[in-house]
Amino acid sequence: MLLELNNIFKWVQQGGQRVFLLKDINLKVAEGEFISVMGPSGSGKSTLLNVIGMLDGFNEGEYHFMDESVHTLREKHRAELYKQYIGFVFQAYHLIDELTVYENLEMPLLYKKIKGSERKAMVADMLDRFNIVGKKDLFPTQLSGGQQQLVGVARALISKPKLILADEPTGNLNSKQGQDIMELFKQLNNEGVTIIQVTHSEKNAEYGSRIIQLLDGRKV
Amino acid sequence: MFKTYLKAAWRNMLEKKGESILNIGGLAIGMAAALLIGMWVVSELSFNKEFENYDRIAQVMQSQTFGGEISTNTFQPMQLAPVLRDTYGDYFKQVVTGSFTNAMLLTVGKKKVSRTGNFMEPGITEMLSLKMMQGRRDALNDPGSILLSETTANTLFGNADPMGKVVKIGTTMETQVAGIYEDIPENSEFGNLTFIAPWELLKITANFEERVGWGNNWFQTYVQLEDGADFSTVSNLIKDVKYNNIKNGDDPSSIRTKPVIHLHPMEKWHLYSKFENGVNTGGLIERVWLFGIIGVFILLLACINFMNLSTAKSVKRAKEVGIRKTIGSVKGQLITQFLSEALLLVTMAFAISFVLVLLARPFFNELTGKALVIPWSTPLFWVVCVCFVLTTAIISGSYPAFYLSSFEPAKVLKGTFNRGQGASRLRKGLVVFQFSISIVLIIGTITIFSQIEYVKERPVGYDREQLLYVPITTSGLITHFDTLRDELLESSDIAEVAASDVLVTGTFTTNGGFDWKGKDPNMSEQFNTLRATHGYGEMIDWEIKEGRNFSKEFKSDSLAFIVNETAVKYMGLENPVGEYVQWGDIGNFKIIGVIKDMVTQSPYDEVRPMLFTLHYGDFLNFINIKIGNDSNTKDALAHIESVLQKYDPESLFTYTFFDEEYARNFINEERMAKLASFFSLLAILISCLGIFGLSAFVAEQRSKEIGIRKVLGASVLGLWKMLSKDFILLVALSSCIAVPLGYHYMNEWVQEYSYRIAISWWIFAIAILGALVITLLTVSFQAFKAAVINPIKSLRTE
Ligand SMILES: Nc1ncnc2c1ncn2[C@@H]1O[C@H](COP(=O)(O)OP(=O)(O)OP(=O)(O)O)[C@@H](O)[C@H]1O
């Protein structure tokens, strides 16, 4: 089992009242799964993804990630964990505008303190694989949306994560570009990477092997 | 239209309170500093200007050559004024001899007060255009008269009519009040002239006619030129007056000093009082310039903050500019809009700076030793204020206005707007400018303080502890000195008593006319001298290197010198003890001892050759008293007072400890140091406010990037480093600029002192380190704040 959520609750205090963002979520994800999370806007999809990605905490429940109990880990250790095993892909790409494509790709490796020569090889590898060698010296603003998301995915993959979390990765793309990204995910999944994606599109959800529906913070 | 601009500006300001407070606060501090300095500069520049004859009055100066050096001062023989009047009368409206303005005891009935005043010739009242409240300006013609200032009259007589009443000056001179004049403005050379007594009175009482000649430079001479005469012509005419008179007269020995008489116009007294080798080289004006420039710089630093924050913010306002342009606003209107915004902020800052000035004024007055006034009622003041606000608004507002209004709407709205490389580079340049100035100021402050410390630590060569003096104001104390001394010593609290003509902290009396074996005949020698009674040397615990102290056992000691080591070198003597020195027609003196050099003049200067002699009777001006080191000071003082009151019942008992007297040497320098530290603190504060705002802006601008980096695994420490690094680099660059500048200026400054520190590396190290630490603290606050934020917060907003 890659990760396991048991009775996860998350809430915020608003005007003296508890507003639940996640209610009693139970989820087991095995290695190699491709899961799509769906639900209406405001149902808590992003929140769930953030919790899984350890970017956000929760108030009750247990979270096990690869035999570690995330809910008992200290901040620093948790950061180590996700740095090691998790890659993010965002709807808004979130590339750094001041850095070139090459430098954007290189950044996670810098934070993992990977040596220069090895780093070079890994970046070159990624550029090659995603067919963007010719774009490596361009800045993100000089790319189309689809190309930017391609870089976003490449950056998430470069540190060889076990799990990719993607929050509406195709939300800003046209259907052709979206389809390309989905094909790419499918292929990665076949190579053994676990993927959890949030999507609004039935068609994209079909790429996954399992669909989770959320409604008002509850799994249905 | 203007109103809508202001409305928009007002809302903009309210929306970003923190930023506005930073912006306005920084400007207000800068403006307050500039205002304070401005007031000080104006007050220095208007010194003496309230006299009607400001541009016609001069002081007569005398330059003399000693050992190849020309020294210039105001001291004149009393014979000078009559010659000027008689021979050169066509050029002068008034020629006035006076003594020196001093604190003197005034007695009316039982009432005694100490007031500063002077004995002067009658012409002084016309010269200074005294505003008489009672009596006439010519009243001083009567040698038995006295003129009182309004305040002095009030203190002495209260509500009673003072005219015709008797006032005793000192213990002997009786005068009648013949006039009351309005107080002379404090911001002037004569501000402490609170009474004027006739010069004739002093001359007769002190028997000057018999005693003093052309060689006794004991007085001052002021002149007022006739209309049409000019200073340099008249100066040139009279330059040899003294020389010619001593050549024919009674004191040929002082011809060697080649005395030159010249005029120093009132316009220059205050700001250009320094003479170097006979040439008028400046004076306080240098300090006025220095602080004036510092004031301008501080204001500039504050304006820079404003510019930097405005252009930094511009990214956010770019959209507004784009929209405004697409709905038809032309560039000129946008410039007006942004300038009105600047004007609004500057006006608010000015209002606050006014409050700051009012709050800081007492402190600043203490610092400068001035009583600065805010001339609320003069229209000119308000005109200047308005100009000041407009200038500040234009300096700080114009660049942002032009910069912002030049944005191209298409680019801005499409979002392909580049973040303004040019503006960001300029911002960096301005920050470097700010920190260069701040660091130079810090270097200056540290240098000044360490120079003062260094001089304070200078060993003076005698023991000041528990040593005090009492000025001798009546001959009663001198004639009975021996019995007085015995009575003082009756108390075991008193260790020793000796009288002297000058104080060991200021042996400024110089004498010439000496001759000794092997003296270079062309040498125009000059020694500083101190005359004292027996026991003086033992009392101050000077260190005998050779020979012995004065002793009552040797009657011949009345013709003996004790000299200091510098004098031995100056005279070129191999074995000084036992040598003889002829002193004019006073006598042939035997050198009986050599003492280790003592600091008896300015501690900033080299030790000068000194001669000490035994002396009793006339010319002793001070009784020096050493209280035992273990004694109770209070009891000792009580004893001293009771004994002195017995011999001099008329005077007020006043005393001064030599520690205090010595501390006066540092008043000017310490004032300078305090001012410098005050302004460098302001400069660094303003600069820090600037980078505080900038770093906040940078952190905000990069918040998305910070979020992404965090998600990708950046640590808080790493992010903090990334955000602080740029600023640290800027400050490092500033240091590179500031160090040579600071070294250059401070090296020049210390050259003014002969006893001085070498400017060493640690001064720069401290300044740089200080600037770096302060920057780091300022920037870190924002950097850390940005780095610990949960990344999903900053990423969600997209
Ligand atoms: N810190 C918070 N404080 C209060 N409410 C929050 C907070 N975070 C999220 N919410 C609320 O929780 C709910 C779920 O938010 P979430 O972003 O997970 O929705 P979502 O399913 O991703 O929606 P969408 O499809 O629009 O992206 C929303 O109603 C949101 O307003």
Ligand SMILES: [Mg+2]
């Ligand atoms: Mg969402």
